[in-house]
Amino acid sequence: MEEFILQNEKPIRMGFFFGVLLIMALWEIAAPRRKLTASKTLRWTNNIGLVFFNSFVIRILFPAAAVGVAISAKEHGYGLFNTYDVSPFIAIVASVVIMDFVIYVQHVMVHAIPVLWRLHRVHHADPDYDVTTGARFHPLEIILSMLIKFATILLLGPPVVAVILFEVILNVTAMFNHGNVGLPPALDRVLRWVLVTPDMHRVHHSVEDDEANSNFGFSLPWWDRLFGTYRDQPRGGHEGMTIGIHKYHDAKDVCWITGILTLPFRGEISEYAINRRQWGGDDEEQNE
Numbered sequence: 630m631e632e633f634i635l636q637n638e639k640p641i642r643m644g645f646f647f648g649v650l651l652i653m654a655l656w657e658i659a660a661p662r663r664k665l666t667a668s669k670t671l672r673w674t675n676n677i678g679l680v681f682f683n684s685f686v687i688r689i690l691f692p693a694a695a696v697g698v699a700i701s702a703k704e705h706g707y708g709l710f711n712t713y714d715v716s717p718f719i720a721i722v723a724s725v726v727i728m729d730f731v732i733y734v735q736h737v738m739v740h741a742i743p744v745l746w747r748l749h750r751v752h753h754a755d756p757d758y759d760v761t762t763g764a765r766f767h768p769l770e771i772i773l774s775m776l777i778k779f780a781t782i783l784l785l786g787p788p789v790v791a792v793i794l795f796e797v798i799l800n801v802t803a804m805f806n807h808g809n810v811g812l813p814p815a816l817d818r819v820l821r822w823v824l825v826t827p828d829m830h831r832v833h834h835s836v837e838d839d840e841a842n843s844n845f846g847f848s849l850p851w852w853d854r855l856f857g858t859y860r861d862q863p864r865g866g867h868e869g870m871t872i873g874i875h876k877y878h879d880a881k882d883v884c885w886i887t888g889i890l891t892l893p894f895r896g897e898i899s900e901y902a903i904n905r906r907q908w909g910g911d912d913e914e915q916n917e
């Protein structure tokens with residue numbers, strides 16, 4: 630099994646990406662959770678265009694990618710699991726869980742630090758929430774994520790197969806939980822004990838800053854529950870809530886790739902940074 634994954638890494642990744650994209654796209658057409666507010670053709674063209682642009686940038690900057698770093702860590706004996714003899718099963722499961730935790734911490738951090746929030750705003754500025762939102766990140770944030778991932782791999786020394794599994798799982802869960810779809814409430818309640826569901830992550834895309842500073846998890850929902858950032862539902866309900874960020878709503882700023890790429894460099898940062906997290910909402914002008 631491990632051998633098979635290592636030898637077929639590319640087709641496995643591509644298969645999951647396009648397979649899940651297709652399933653989610655059809656599901657969104659068949660049973661959309663919310664009415665879209667912007668042109669779907671415009672958003673999809675630009676969001677997917679950004680995904681291709683990002684993969685091109687990453688391939689040029691980091692040709693060896695995370696798997697290359699994991700192989701090199703193994704060869705040099707770097708990291709926890711390359712130093713201590715642990716059963717491969719434990720090492721794989723622990724590595725995937727720990728890498729997911731790092732993503733959670735990173736996500737909280739890009740909300741907390743104003744200059745990083747500038748980059749991460751790109752993910753939140755999407756005026757609608759669907760499968761393409763899940764892959765919509767500014768190239769500088771993707772580069773930052775890669776560097777954090779490389780550092781994690783060097784410290785952790787995860788089995789190479791764990792890195793591939795982690796990346797495929799993250800890719801699949803991000804597409805699933807950004808879906809403009811809903812699950813039956815009873816199923817959603819049970820599932821969100823083990824997996825971030827679309828209704829759970831949608832809360833994080835609310836324009837309301839206290840809601841946007843909740844539900845940071847991408848795959849595992851445990852970190853939000855453990856660290857007190859979990860929020861059950863949006864105040865306005867899933868159909869009534871507003872998706873996006875304050876101030877930027879114009880299609881040329883939030884839908885077109887030119888607006889998306891330049892968004893981090895525009896305006897003052899006064900909103901959302903986690904140190905301004907408000908529970909009362911009495912000084913509303915802070916968010917403007």
Ligand SMILES: [Zn+2]
Nearest residue numbers: 736740749833
């Ligand atoms: Zn976020």
Ligand SMILES: [Zn+2]
Nearest residue numbers: 752763807830
């Ligand atoms: Zn998101």
